[in-house]
Amino acid sequence: MALILSIAALNLYAASDTDKEDQLKAAFLYNFLKFVDWPADKLPDNNEPVVIGIYSGQKFAKMFEPIKDKTAGSRQIIIKEFACAAKGISNEDWNKQIEAFRQCHILFFVDYPDAEITKKIIEALNGRGVLIVGQKENFLEAGGNINFIIEENKLRFEINLVSTKNNNLKIRSNLLKLAKRVIEDKSSQETKG
Amino acid sequence: MLVLRNMTIKYKLMTIVMIACLIGLSLAGAAFIGWERNSLHKKMSEALSIRVAMIAENCKSSLAFQDNKDAEQILQSLSVDSSVIFGGIYDDKNELFAAYYHNSNKVRVSPAEFKKTMSTFKDNSLVISAPIVLDKEIIGTVCIQSDLKDIYTTLKHSVQIIIAVMFISLLAAFLVSARLQGVISKPILSLAKLAKDVSENKNYSARIVKQTNDEVGSLIDAFNEMLQQIQMRDSELLKAQKGLEMKVQERTTELSKTNEQLTTEVAERKSIQDKLEETNQELKNFVYIASHDLREPLRKISAFGGMLQKSLTGKITGDDAENLNFMIDGATRMTQMIEGLLAYSRVSTKAHSSEAVNLNDIVEQLRQLELSVLLEEKHTTIDVPQPLPVIDVDPAQIRQLMQNLIANGMKYQAKGNVPHITITSGPAADGMVRINVTDNGIGIAPEFQQAIFIMFKRLHSKNEYEGTGIGLAVCKKIVERNGGQIGVDSQPGNGSTFWFTVPAAGDSQLLAKEPKLAVQSN
Numbered sequence: 070m071a072l073i074l075s076i077a078a079l080n081l082y083a084a085s086d087t088d089k090e091d092q093l094k095a096a097f098l099y100n101f102l103k104f105v106d107w108p109a110d111k112l113p114d115n116n117e118p119v120v121i122g123i124y125s126g127q128k129f130a131k132m133f134e135p136i137k138d139k140t141a142g143s144r145q146i147i148i149k150e151f152a153c154a155a156k157g158i159s160n161e162d163w164n165k166q167i168e169a170f171r172q173c174h175i176l177f178f179v180d181y182p183d184a185e186i187t188k189k190i191i192e193a194l195n196g197r198g199v200l201i202v203g204q205k206e207n208f209l210e211a212g213g214n215i216n217f218i219i220e221e222n223k224l225r226f227e228i229n230l231v232s233t234k235n236n237n238l239k240i241r242s243n244l245l246k247l248a249k250r251v252i253e254d255k256s257s258q259e260t261k262g
Numbered sequence: 263m264l265v266l267r268n269m270t271i272k273y274k275l276m277t278i279v280m281i282a283c284l285i286g287l288s289l290a291g292a293a294f295i296g297w298e299r300n301s302l303h304k305k306m307s308e309a310l311s312i313r314v315a316m317i318a319e320n321c322k323s324s325l326a327f328q329d330n331k332d333a334e335q336i337l338q339s340l341s342v343d344s345s346v347i348f349g350g351i352y353d354d355k356n357e358l359f360a361a362y363y364h365n366s367n368k369v370r371v372s373p374a375e376f377k378k379t380m381s382t383f384k385d386n387s388l389v390i391s392a393p394i395v396l397d398k399e400i401i402g403t404v405c406i407q408s409d410l411k412d413i414y415t416t417l418k419h420s421v422q423i424i425i426a427v428m429f430i431s432l433l434a435a436f437l438v439s440a441r442l443q444g445v446i447s448k449p450i451l452s453l454a455k456l457a458k459d460v461s462e463n464k465n466y467s468a469r470i471v472k473q474t475n476d477e478v479g480s481l482i483d484a485f486n487e488m489l490q491q492i493q494m495r496d497s498e499l500l501k502a503q504k505g506l507e508m509k510v511q512e513r514t515t516e517l518s519k520t521n522e523q524l525t526t527e528v529a530e531r532k533s534i535q536d537k538l539e540e541t542n543q544e545l546k547n548f549v550y551i552a553s554h555d556l557r558e559p560l561r562k563i564s565a566f567g568g569m570l571q572k573s574l575t576g577k578i579t580g581d582d583a584e585n586l587n588f589m590i591d592g593a594t595r596m597t598q599m600i601e602g603l604l605a606y607s608r609v610s611t612k613a614h615s616s617e618a619v620n621l622n623d624i625v626e627q628l629r630q631l632e633l634s635v636l637l638e639e640k641h642t643t644i645d646v647p648q649p650l651p652v653i654d655v656d657p658a659q660i661r662q663l664m665q666n667l668i669a670n671g672m673k674y675q676a677k678g679n680v681p682h683i684t685i686t687s688g689p690a691a692d693g694m695v696r697i698n699v700t701d702n703g704i705g706i707a708p709e710f711q712q713a714i715f716i717m718f719k720r721l722h723s724k725n726e727y728e729g730t731g732i733g734l735a736v737c738k739k740i741v742e743r744n745g746g747q748i749g750v751d752s753q754p755g756n757g758s759t760f761w762f763t764v765p766a767a768g769d770s771q772l773l774a775k776e777p778k779l780a781v782q783s784n
Contacts, residue, residue, distance in 0.1 A: 103396055
């Protein structure tokens with residue numbers, strides 16, 4: 070009986086540990102809203118809601134519970150979840166999905182589909198004012214804007230300035246200085262460490 | 263203040279100037295220090311507020327993305343200000359997120375519980391905090407603590423400078439006041455000196471030269487005027503004194519003159535009196551000798567006249583017998599007068615000797631001896647209702663006095679009236695006793711009551727009441743010789759009371775009173 074309980078507790082603990090990390094990520098995503106400038110046509114100055122898209126992660130959307138009622142400035146925050154796109158998706162569905170992605174201001178790749186699809190999505194979103202955030206190695210090289218990393222057991226991030234520029238987004242210096250790695254141009258893709 | 267009171271005016275003035283200067287400078291210095299301290303505090307908190315605001319701005323993202331290393335780097339910028347001893351960033355749960363300690367000195371700072379800008383001076387340090395606001399939301403607090411060493415160093419320098427300035431100013435004030443105090447103190451000092459001179463030397467002709475037109479100047483004017491008045495009064499007083507002295511001199515001479523005159527007059531009077539007394543004595547002697555020597559031939563006349571009358575009885579008739587009667591009668595009367603004169607003269611000439619005499623005994627002896635015939639003849643009673651006192655007199659003279667008074671009372675009676683004599687006594691002034699001899703006779707009119715005591719003064723003709731006119735004069739003489747007074751209270755027809763006063767014997771009052779008490783107790 071005691072054994073069963075302890076195993077349950079262990080599981081709970083493990084679960085809560087990852088939950089904590091995910092909650093932090095949600096907070097970071099929320100804070101990105103304050104340090105990134107979107108183009109005026111993408112985010113007009115008329116109190117329209119901000120949309121954060123979660124790509125393939127029903128579980129992760131729960132992590133936004135603490136900030137769900139928060140606002141970014143005077144804007145409401147809308148969390149949208151997207152299912153993982155399958156390989157054999159019809160052209161029409163694909164376009165639909167891409168269109169939905171384009172409505173977002175931040176698109177967070179929780180799960181990482183295979184590199185090809187990812188690359189296609191990122192290319193499709195190029196210049197559309199969507200901050201593409203991921204959490205996988207070489208995500209920046211794949212065209213992502215911000216990538217979460219774990220450094221010294223702490224959640225940190227890295228930034229690809231080139232791709233954000235292509236996406237018509239401006240990263241504020243406050244945020245930039247916190248990045249552990251910044252890709253500033255195509256020739257020197259690995260400068261900062 | 264007590265110290266100040268006993269100073270001279272010079273030092274008083276200087277001290278007052280110095281004290282005023284010191285107080286003024288101290289107040290100015292204190293105000294300056296206070297103002298400087300406040301402005302330094304203000305400046306410091308302003309500077310720190312800017313610093314805190316900048317840090318709050320810079321560390322927004324660090325706090326938002328939980329990057330405390332970055333926050334610490336931001337806080338490191340505080341190291342340029344050596345007065346900052348602590349800088350801290352607290353998260354929204356008031357937990358220390360990043361900290362900076364000057365020279366690695368760990369200073370305990372209580373977690374900032376404030377979410378708004380505030381600055382507090384406490385324990386020689388300034389604590390300033392500011393909220394970290396991200397998108398209208400407070401996500402943390404920045405707090406900086408700075409020690410006030412710099413301020414205190416600056417203030418210390420200021421205080422040193424102010425003290426130096428005060429010292430120099432006081433020195434200057436001392437020098438200036440030492441020179442300028444003379445403007446006030448000199449006239450007062452000269453006034454004081456003059457006043458002292460005037461009071462010590464009575465030199466009222468001294469004056470002070472007026473130098474200023476202020477209150478001291480008017481004081482000097484008043485003083486000079488006062489001196490002038492005093493001088494005038496002094497000279498007047500001197501004049502008056504001299505006049506008075508002269509007058510006194512005059513009066514004294516006058517008085518001595520008068521005195522001399524008086525003295526000579528008194529001397530003259532004395533010599534006249536001496537002569538008079540001498541003459542009087544001679545006269546007395548003459549009277550005595552004359553009357554004494556006249557008695558003998560007179561006695562012979564009356565004795566032989568009587569014998570002649572007896573032998574001629576029946577032999578001579580008519581006018582002869584009557585003439586013989588006249589002659590004998592005249593001789594008898596002359597004898598009586600000479601006896602009276604002798605008695606009077608004896609009272610005057612005999613040496614006075616007094617002793618205690620019991621008046622009751624005198625009256626009793628008179629009743630038994632000298633007056634017994636007369637009393638029986640006239641059926642007279644002598645009444646002594648109360649015992650009479652013991653008196654201090656010549657016994658022979660008092661006997662004569664009482665005899666004369668009683669005989670007098672029996673003599674002057676209306677025809678057919680039975681004489682009644684009452685003798686009483688009472689106290690008089692100055693330890694004397696008063697003796698009253700009252701009769702029921704014809705009385706004396708008031709206008710004659712003084713005259714009856716003069717020798718040979720008679721109110722009635724010798725046919726009416728026989729008498730010599732000497733008796734009462736002898737009485738008066740006796741009373742006066744014994745130091746008393748004599749008088750009469752009378753109204754015509756109501757009898758007379760002859761009274762006299764004589765000295766009481768030393769224990770006479772006791773003797774006089776004891777029987778009285780005995781009578782009353784019976």
